[in-house]
Amino acid sequence: xxxxxxxxxxxxxxxxxxxxxxxxxxxxxxxxxxxxxxxxxxxxxxxxxxxxxxxxxxxxxxxxxxxxxxxxxxxxxxxxxxxxxxxxxxxxxxxxxxxxxxxxxxxxxxxxxxxxxxxxxxxxxxxxxxxxxxxxxxxxxxxxxxxxxxxxxxxxxxxxxxxxxxxxxxxxxxxxxxxxxxxxxxxxxxxxxxxxxxxxxxxxxxxxxxxxxxxxxxxxxxxxxxxxxxxxxxxxxxxxxxxxxxxxxxxxxxxxxxxxx
Amino acid sequence: xxxxxxxxxxxxxxxxxxxxxxxxxxxxxxxxxxxxxxxxxxxxxxxxxxxxxxxxxxxxxxxxxxxxxxxxxxxxxxxxxxxxxxxxxxxxxxxxxxxxxxxxxxxxxxxxxxxxxxxxxxxxxxxxxxxxxxxxxxxxxxxxxxxxxxxxxxxxxxxxxxxxxxxxxxxxxxxxxxxxxxxxxxxxxxxxxxxxxxxxxxxxxxxxxxxxxxxxxxxxxxxxxxxxxxxxxxxxxxxxxxxxxxxxxxxxxxxxxxxxxxxxxxxxxxxxxxxxxxxxxxxxxxxxxxxxxxxxxxxxxxxxxxxxxxxxxxxxxxxxxxxxxxxxxxxxxxxxxxxxxxxxxxxxxxxxxxxxxxxxxxxxxxxxxxxxxxxxxxxxxxxxx
Numbered sequence: 001x002x003x004x005x006x007x008x009x010x011x012x013x014x015x016x017x018x019x020x021x022x023x024x025x026x027x028x029x030x031x032x033x034x035x036x037x038x039x040x041x042x043x044x045x046x047x048x049x050x051x052x053x054x055x056x057x058x059x060x061x062x063x064x065x066x067x068x069x070x071x072x073x074x075x076x077x078x079x080x081x082x083x084x085x086x087x088x089x090x091x092x093x094x095x096x097x098x099x100x101x102x103x104x105x106x107x108x109x110x111x112x113x114x115x116x117x118x119x120x121x122x123x124x125x126x127x128x129x130x131x132x133x134x135x136x137x138x139x140x141x142x143x144x145x146x147x148x149x150x151x152x153x154x155x156x157x158x159x160x161x162x163x164x165x166x167x168x169x170x171x172x173x174x175x176x177x178x179x180x181x182x183x184x185x186x187x188x189x190x191x192x193x194x195x196x197x198x199x200x201x202x203x204x205x206x207x208x209x210x211x212x213x214x215x216x217x218x219x220x221x222x223x224x225x226x227x228x229x230x231x232x233x234x235x236x237x238x239x240x241x242x243x244x245x246x247x248x249x250x251x252x253x254x255x256x257x258x259x260x261x
Numbered sequence: 262x263x264x265x266x267x268x269x270x271x272x273x274x275x276x277x278x279x280x281x282x283x284x285x286x287x288x289x290x291x292x293x294x295x296x297x298x299x300x301x302x303x304x305x306x307x308x309x310x311x312x313x314x315x316x317x318x319x320x321x322x323x324x325x326x327x328x329x330x331x332x333x334x335x336x337x338x339x340x341x342x343x344x345x346x347x348x349x350x351x352x353x354x355x356x357x358x359x360x361x362x363x364x365x366x367x368x369x370x371x372x373x374x375x376x377x378x379x380x381x382x383x384x385x386x387x388x389x390x391x392x393x394x395x396x397x398x399x400x401x402x403x404x405x406x407x408x409x410x411x412x413x414x415x416x417x418x419x420x421x422x423x424x425x426x427x428x429x430x431x432x433x434x435x436x437x438x439x440x441x442x443x444x445x446x447x448x449x450x451x452x453x454x455x456x457x458x459x460x461x462x463x464x465x466x467x468x469x470x471x472x473x474x475x476x477x478x479x480x481x482x483x484x485x486x487x488x489x490x491x492x493x494x495x496x497x498x499x500x501x502x503x504x505x506x507x508x509x510x511x512x513x514x515x516x517x518x519x520x521x522x523x524x525x526x527x528x529x530x531x532x533x534x535x536x537x538x539x540x541x542x543x544x545x546x547x548x549x550x551x552x553x554x555x556x557x558x559x560x561x562x563x564x565x566x567x568x569x570x571x572x573x574x575x576x577x578x579x580x581x582x583x584x585x586x587x588x589x590x591x592x593x594x595x596x597x598x599x600x601x602x603x604x605x606x607x608x609x610x611x612x613x614x615x616x617x618x619x620x621x622x623x624x625x626x627x628x629x630x631x632x633x634x635x636x637x638x639x640x641x642x643x644x645x646x
Contacts, residue, residue, distance in 0.1 A: 186308055187276070187279060187280055187283065187284075187305065187308070187309050188276065188309065189308060189309045189310040190272065190273060190276060190309060190310035190311070190313060190314070190323055191310050191313070191323075192310075193272055193276070
């Protein structure tokens with residue numbers, strides 16, 4: 001069973017700042033890490049490979065420094081890694097990202113399952129997985145918390161829904177996104193680390209992917225980030241005076257007039 | 262201090278630290294309280310290839326030596342000494358096989374030990390043979406096709422948990438220690454059972470148990486090396502394993518220092534953090550110095566062992582004696598400066614102090630080892646080499 005894992009390098013902190021001029025994340029001086037949800041996707045892929053054989057290929061679209069994360073993926077059990085990197089890919093929204101990743105998966109060929117994390121912790125949209133499935137014309141299940149069975153070209157998976165779980169069966173190949181309930185990602189192994197240091201990580205450019213340059217990067221993005229800002233938070237404190245009863249009356253009045261109760 | 266570790270050694274040390282902090286730290290107190298063997302942690306260590314560190318490459322290992330092993334033990338012990346010693350005991354249990362075993366024996370046992378799917382253990386101590394190891398009485402009587410073992414081994418680390426045991430027993434009773442041999446015994450061999458599990462002061466999550474042999478037949482092919490060499494093999498084994506016990510003591514002391522610094526920075530008395538008091542600084546400064554001295558000695562001893570020089574008895578004993586006495590002192594001081602809090606089980610230092618004591622006792626009591634050092638000192642007339 002051949003499995004592709006889509007990964008993203010994200011800022012290793014939740015305290016990111018936004019450049020007010022360019023409306024983009026200030027990434028300078030902030031360590032980049034593998035998107036935490038993607039670590040679960042990778043782990044699930046490696047576990048399936050250990051049970052069923054085949055190969056696990058880690059793919060990311062990103063700048064040259066994203067290679068470090070791909071090597072980390074190899075240390076965690078991926079067999080191969082491919083970096084999709086080209087200036088033309090810069091500024092991609094989820095649509096252009098999904099288009100580029102889908103092209104890479106087509107080029108890879110022989111892929112039985114594509115696994116993504118449920119969402120990234122920087123963009124937080126959760127759109128790339130489903131968009132990519134649509135472009136590849138493959139069945140898609142989101143929020144998978146358990147793979148119950150893979151047999152006879154079919155997969156049965158449990159997905160999380162608001163009220164509980166849903167069991168879904170689908171033919172393979174397919175695309176899924178996984179939640180952190182699905183497994184506990186392993187730590188790297190010494191052999192994995194050794195392999196990750198010597199592994200070749202090929203870089204596929206727009207030309208090698210044979211993509212329409214109008215559909216990648218900023219040019220291929222259907223959305224534009226016009227402005228990013230932190231909402232103004234105002235805190236107004238008020239100390240009520242007087243007898244306890246009077247304070248309660250006053251508080252109730254304020255809450256009612258504020259439409260809070 | 263920079264010890265000029267290689268990239269590979271740094272990688273091993275860092276990964277061991279990561280496992281210790283992420284996997285052992287959250288459970289160490291509970292494992293200690295329940296005296297529960299850290300089975301899950303052994304699995305984590307196996308998954309990270311830590312059991313491969315001390316096994317040669319041709320048997321699925323990574324070909325590391327005493328230094329690499331000591332680095333792993335140090336990092337694990339910094340967080341939990343029980344985990345460290347359960348891991349290290351597997352190395353101890355297969356060193357004799359690695360050094361004196363046949364290729365066929367190594368092929369049979371080492372790949373599983375390297376993968377961590379089977380733990381090993383070493384069995385020498387008996388009720389009547391502790392420091393006087395030559396007093397062992399467990400016999401292995403030669404019969405057609407193998408040996409029949411009878412006797413009891415005591416205080417065996419990983420007893421009951423390990424799958425493969427290197428047992429020192431008398432194949433020729435009349436010759437005494439010169440009639441001792443090392444024999445591999447697998448768990449579930451008929452006639453091989455386990456006695457009581459010991460309840461200990463420290464390293465409580467590690468398994469310490471009796472091995473009982475009653476007419477236990479072991480095939481001839483399980484004899485390691487030649488018959489009669491068992492005692493010498495065991496002594497050589499300890500020469501190479503003692504820096505590892507030093508590393509266990511070192512890790513413990515390092516962990517205790519960090520906990521003590523952490524506590525004294527936060528604890529305010531007399532209007533200032535404890536760490537600002539000269540009396541506390543005096544103790545911390547001494548702790549740190551002692552730890553670093555032990556580290557330098559242990560790494561140097563481990564490198565000497567790995568260099569293949571013939572006689573490492575003295576340096577290896579020095580590393581173990583110095584580090585274990587240091588760890589007892591440092592952990593006791595750590596409890597002292599953490600005061601009432603340090604004495605409580607909610608803080609880690611009391612466990613470290615309990616865990617430290619065994620390092621002065623096992624793999625050669627410090628008194629026996631000082632004696633061994635003195636013999637070497639006498640031989641070289643006290644001069645440096």
